[in-house]
Amino acid sequence: MKVLHYVDESNLAWGETWGQLLSELAKRGVENFVACRDYGTLTERLEKNGVSFGVCRPISQMLPFTNTKLGGFIDEFKPDLIHTRLSSAAKIGGWWGKHKHIPVLQTIDKYPKLKYHRDGDFFAACSTSVKDYFISLGVPETKIAVVHNPIDVSKYARDEDVREEVRKAHNVGGDVKVILAAGRFVDWKGFDVLIKGYDMYLSEYEGDAEKSVLWIIGDGEEKEKLTALASGARFSDRIKIFPFAQDVRPYMWAADIFVLPSKTPEPFGIVLLEAMACGLPAIATRAGGPLDIVEEGVSGWFAEPGSEVSMAERLGSVLSCNSLDEASSGASARAAQFGADRIAAETAALYTRVVTDYKHTL
Numbered sequence: 001m002k003v004l005h006y007v008d009e010s011n012l013a014w015g016e017t018w019g020q021l022l023s024e025l026a027k028r029g030v031e032n033f034v035a036c037r038d039y040g041t042l043t044e045r046l047e048k049n050g051v052s053f054g055v056c057r058p059i060s061q062m063l064p065f066t067n068t069k070l071g072g073f074i075d076e077f078k079p080d081l082i083h084t085r086l087s088s089a090a091k092i093g094g095w096w097g098k099h100k101h102i103p104v105l106q107t108i109d110k111y112p113k114l115k116y117h118r119d120g121d122f123f124a125a126c127s128t129s130v131k132d133y134f135i136s137l138g139v140p141e142t143k144i145a146v147v148h149n150p151i152d153v154s155k156y157a158r159d160e161d162v163r164e165e166v167r168k169a170h171n172v173g174g175d176v177k178v179i180l181a182a183g184r185f186v187d188w189k190g191f192d193v194l195i196k197g198y199d200m201y202l203s204e205y206e207g208d209a210e211k212s213v214l215w216i217i218g219d220g221e222e223k224e225k226l227t228a229l230a231s232g233a234r235f236s237d238r239i240k241i242f243p244f245a246q247d248v249r250p251y252m253w254a255a256d257i258f259v260l261p262s263k264t265p266e267p268f269g270i271v272l273l274e275a276m277a278c279g280l281p282a283i284a285t286r287a288g289g290p291l292d293i294v295e296e297g298v299s300g301w302f303a304e305p306g307s308e309v310s311m312a313e314r315l316g317s318v319l320s321c322n323s324l325d326e327a328s329s330g331a332s333a334r335a336a337q338f339g340a341d342r343i344a345a346e347t348a349a350l351y352t353r354v355v356t357d358y359k360h361t362l
Contacts, residue, residue: 001351002031004079006070007042008058008088014149014270015042017340018085019049021150024344030351033077035070061088061116064095074100080355081105087116094119103358105350107147108134110267122354124347126268127289145350148292149268150343153336156277158253166254170240177212177319180255180280182248182271185220190261190285190306192222192229197261197303197311199233205316209235212319217251219244252278257318260284263306269293276300277335281327283314293338299330 005022012018022032036042038055046053056069074082074096082104084093090106097104098119106120108130114137117123123144125131131146172178179198183189198214216226216239223241230239245251248271252258258275260266265288272290276282282300284290294300301318304310318324 001029001081001348001355002033002077002079003081003083003351004074004077005032005034006082006084006089006093007034007036007086008061008092009037009040009042009086012042015045017150017152019045019051020152020340021344021347022046022051023049024340025348028344028348030348033073033079035073058088058092061091064092065099067092067096070096071100074102081351083107083351084120085109087112090120091116097121103354105354108144109149111265114138121358122350124350127292129265129288129291130267146292147346147350148338148343149270149273150340151270151273151277151335151338153277153339156249156252156274156335158279159250160253162250163253166250170254172213172254175211177257178255179212179214179257179259179315180217180251180275181215181259181261182217182245182251182275183260185218185222185226187222188262188264189222190263191216191218191226193263193306193308193311194259194261195226195229195233195239196308198239198315199235200308200312201315201319202235202238204312208319209238212238214239215242215251215255216240217242217245217248248274249278252280255280256324258282259311259315260290261303261311262288262290264288265305266290273335273338276331279328279332281318281324281331283311283318293334295330295334299327299334 032051034046034053054073058067082093082097082102084090085107094104103121105122106117107124109126111133124147125144126149128146131144134144135141181194202209227241230241252275258280260272262285268289272282282294284294285305286302287305296302303314
């Protein structure tokens with residue numbers, strides 16, 4: 001099967017694992033061609049992975065017919081299927097698929113407006129939450145399936161030497177539990193709830209204050225607010241905010257628990273999956289993509305979105321439990337289920353389904 005992938009972007013946070021997914025698809029007989037923009041890191045990754053690609057810059061996503069280069073790629077490559085990612089590509093790729101009479105599969109990674117996706121023939125939602133959202137917009141359930149984002153699990157196996165180095169550099173003893181969170185410093189990510197919840201937990205269990213620390217890594221518009229909140233906390237000496245890190249793995253290897261404190265539903269939560277692949281049992285809020293990832297009591301636990309009290313209670317129960325080692329093993333095992341090989345198998349099967357169903361409608 002020949003698949004033309006269209007991504008109207010060139011710097012992708014998930015670009016590396018996506019390249020691995022394309023390689024796994026090729027092993028399953030899929031001939032891939034990628035159309036994308038001509039700047040950033042994506043073309044370098046595609047070239048490194050030996051994936052054929054062509055570059056194009058649309059004048060406007062609202063004028064998809066102006067992207068004549070994409071039309072040319074379609075005529076030259078003659079794909080059986082067009083697979084788009086992100087809303088701009090969905091709008092443009094959907095138009096060209098409709099006019100070239102080629103089925104279009106659109107991956108939905110967020111909670112977008114339906115207007116960008118009206119020309120899609122089938123949809124691959126990154127989580128059950130995103131699927132339910134699209135159904136609520138009127139998309140028939142028969143036209144959408146859940147295909148999770150993949151992860152390269154081998155990259156995240158804990159390096160014990162690095163763990164020891166990082167903890168030593170920050171004066172963290174071996175018996176101290178490191179609670180870690182990472183992401184963009186924007187309000188809906190809920191880092192303020194985590195800081196307040198952690199301080200509330202320590203106020204309740206003051207005798208345990210020396211047994212844990214909270215590390216938060218990231219950057220964004222809420223940086224000053226979060227820094228001030230951490231500095232003003234009663235147990236400010238137990239909270240540390242780190243700048244954005246290109247590679248967060250050393251911090252994950254040094255940590256014992258990962259927290260994703262989002263106030264509103266995450267479409268998926270790739271950083272959560274990365275942490276679990278590092279062997280970190282997770283606390284996530286009970287909403288969105290994490291509901292597909294975390295198995296409560298096995299690989300992690302849930303707290304209620306936006307609730308400092310719930311976060312404090314969950315931190316207390318997790319830090320006092322005797323099953324963190326079991327939960328660590330459970331987290332690693334769960335993350336392994338999102339490997340690129342399994343996701344590629346699901347994707348290839350979906351390609352066959354979409355193409356077959358499309359032919360039946362002609």
